[in-house]
Amino acid sequence: MTQLLVTQILNGIIVGTLYGIIALGVTLTFGITGIVNFALGQFMMVGAYAAWYLTDVVGLPYPVALLPAVGVAALAGLVVDQLLFRFTRDNLVNGLLVSIGLIAVFESTALLIWTSSPKEMNFVMSGSLSFAGISLPKTKIVVFATLSAVIFLTFLALMRTWLGRAAYAYSQNPEAARLMGVRTQLLQSGVVVYSCALAGLGGALYVSLYSLEPFLGGMYILKGVEAAILGGIGSLVGSLVGGILLGVIEAVGSIYLPTAFRDAYGLILVVIVLIFRPSGLFGER
């Protein structure tokens, strides 16, 4: 039983990092542009299909395909930002509604092009690593490592670089930041594009683990938002921790309670946290 528990906790942590990277995108976008980009899941889907296409159809080796896939997602993010989100800065409701419209457009376009038949990318790295009776698929371990690395690099970049500090300053006090010379428009667009790139990376890595369908975005954005709220929607560390926490709760809940309710466990946790600590675990009061 302990082996089962430990395996599931580890699995939950790995799945949680996928939630975490979306949560990071959500938090960044909210902090700097004042809206929640509900369509981030769609950029994850874009990254996923791009990675699949480049690997299976065009024939690039998977690791090589990752960068262009992320690029496609980032480019899509740029287009959407310039055309749409630019007009909804700080307008939470409008931003939300535009995101909802985008979801319909992206999902249906993917359906049109690729149909609802699931795409299963050729396996990149098969087999598992076993130790002490616990086995974890190698691909999952690599995905975990990659995502964690990217998330930590993002933290570092925000803490150390000039751009990062400018972003932080802006999220604290937009007026002051602007007066200090921070190019706010550039900053805002940059953040939107970066979070779409993050989502795209999540998608590109996702496709090495699971089968791909156009509906992938819908589920992950919900989890990403839940994770962001759990961790505290202003906190970067919170997004990763929130994601991992969500993943683990779901996994552990599924062992002792019916798997049919897996999504509910996370939801209940989110509601409880929201009631007692609305700013999340790491957010400011």
Add this chain to the structure above:
Amino acid sequence: MLFWILCLAVPLVVKAEFILTIFIFGFILGVLAISFNVIFGYAGQLSMFNAAAFGISAYATFLSMERLHVSFWGGLVIALVLVAILSVIIGAICFKFQLKAFYFALVTMAFAELARLVIMNWGSLTKGTLGILVLQKPTLGFGDMAIKIDSTLGWYYFSLAALFLSALVCRGIVKSWIGRAFEAIRLNEDLAQTLGIDIFRYKLLAFTIANLLAGVAGALFAFYTGYIEPSYLSTTQSLDVIAMVLIGGAGTVLGPVFGAFILTGLPHVIELSAEIRSIAFGTILILTILLLPRGVGGSLKMLTIPWWKRLRERRAAGRAA
């Protein structure tokens, strides 16, 4: 108004049952759209719970009829009481903790999802995803005088009446001091509070009224289509309602009804594949938000105002921005 007279006259001209069916769906979903407009268009809170109220009421009405052996109206009352209780509880949780716009949307979505999961898995009560076949029909009148609402024509007028009453209720609220409080809250919550408006109470009121209306729509929809399933409570249903209100016009009483008609009738006029329809839907939604913030209905209403007044309003809005 003109609209009502036209609707009354339609069955005299149009005999085709399938066209009347489209109207009936339009009316019932119009009630749902009006319900969302109360909480969103007027009070300015984005609630994702309307679809849940819609579905819960559908199930509750039928199950009351089946298990407690009451009439349709009895069942409806029980269902609405249930919806009211849930609204107060959930609303209290949300508003007491002063959850701002986005959090409110998310928490209502979370509760709606929970409700859906409960209904889906409580198989012994709700038959879960298999859904419930509703064979009973509502009746008007008492005892021997009761008329069963079974035919298309019957449903047409029944649902039209429901829509009319809902619109009356909505209009009544909007014109009253409650409506003005809602508008104050929508425009600037903090300011409203300093003006002495108890925002907690008014938000709760808006939320409850909206869900009650949604509940009425739900019961009607269930008994008309004859089939209830958990997807009534899904987020997709919520999104459809949002689209109806936005496209139709969020600030007007009848705007959402137009939105409901457009969304219900258009797929039959223009046959498109589901994917293209979704793309069009998303695109129209986006364009409406960015270009026509008042929605189609609202914009049409603007056209009735003489051009010099429109210009003045535009200038005033520009200065306020």
Add this chain to the structure above:
Amino acid sequence: MRFSGFAAFAGAALLVTTAFAQDVVKIGQIEAQTGPNSVNGWMSSQGVPMAVDEINKAGGFQVAGKKYKLELISLDTRGDPKEATVQIKRLIERDKVKFVFGPFLSNVFATILPYAEQFNGKFLLMGGATRAHEYLGKPGYEFVVRTWSWDTGPQGFGELMTDYVKKLGTKKIAMLMQNDQGGQVVASIYEDLFKKAGIETKLEFFEPGTKDFSAALAKLAAWKPDLLFPGYNDSVMYDIMRQSTEGNYFRRFMVARGSMGPCLKNKAEIDDCIVYVPKYFEEAEKTNDKVKKFVAAYKAFYKRDFPYDQAPICSQSCYDHVYMLVAAMQKAGTVDDVTAIRKALLSITYEGLWKISFDEKGEQIFDFDVVHMKRNGEIKVTTIDPPRK
């Protein structure tokens, strides 16, 4: 609302018409051709127009000395029950259709039923919906004909599949199903079937949309079953099979809905994959002339690749059924008397892509394939023809 807009219906609806001076028999089709639940409806919407076109190109068909052509009115429900309600009313009321193919989706079927039953005796509804099963043979519901076979019963493919796995020595089967309408129906059917055959079962449900199954798989594997029954459609099977083999939970599977795709993708890691497929077209194409002709005709008609994955679904409300309906009309000697046509339909055995007949209640019986894949892709196909009356 402007009513002229509705006049656009006629033009906008998808019409395959070749009728002019000749008499015409109209066939309506009401399926989810697009949208998330369109897998079955899509294939039907591919096969039926082909048959209609072929028959008309051959000059139509003769019934009681008169020549007729077919006219198809095919409507896309998009899986939305309220759209279907409007569409069926239109088909019966305005287009005066006597034969409707579809629906496959059970919730659509349940929603149009109250309207349709008013026309019992005036038209036939030939669809594959699971829900239709409970109405077969009930008085007042003679218009329902179910164009797919049932899993249970002596002619049921589920029962015959269970026999097959039992012969392999199976004693314990684990089931992992979606918690939705399809999954619950399949779970209840097969739990019963296995129990009857003396096989122990353990069932876990998962949320539709789940991608990570390790918790559920671990729970089930701990029970040490012989086989896993992994869901009822491809989109979950790929992930379940992959994660089962990666985590070393299961290597032997029984599949009763869905295709060979997931098995083939994981063939290096799987010991046994026993799959029910209405017809394994990849093999049948080589041995059966009719199948070969159909594949070629499809490619010519639609100018695209043959959908091997979806083609097995053409066993319901599809290509063969158009021909079979025509044969029934010819045997009954009428194109209007629906009761006589139904009687004739239930009495014939049609040999097209499949060998199709109906039982006395109006449920379809057809031959099917059991594809047994072993490690590294070695495939054995057994065609089973159920016992008929």
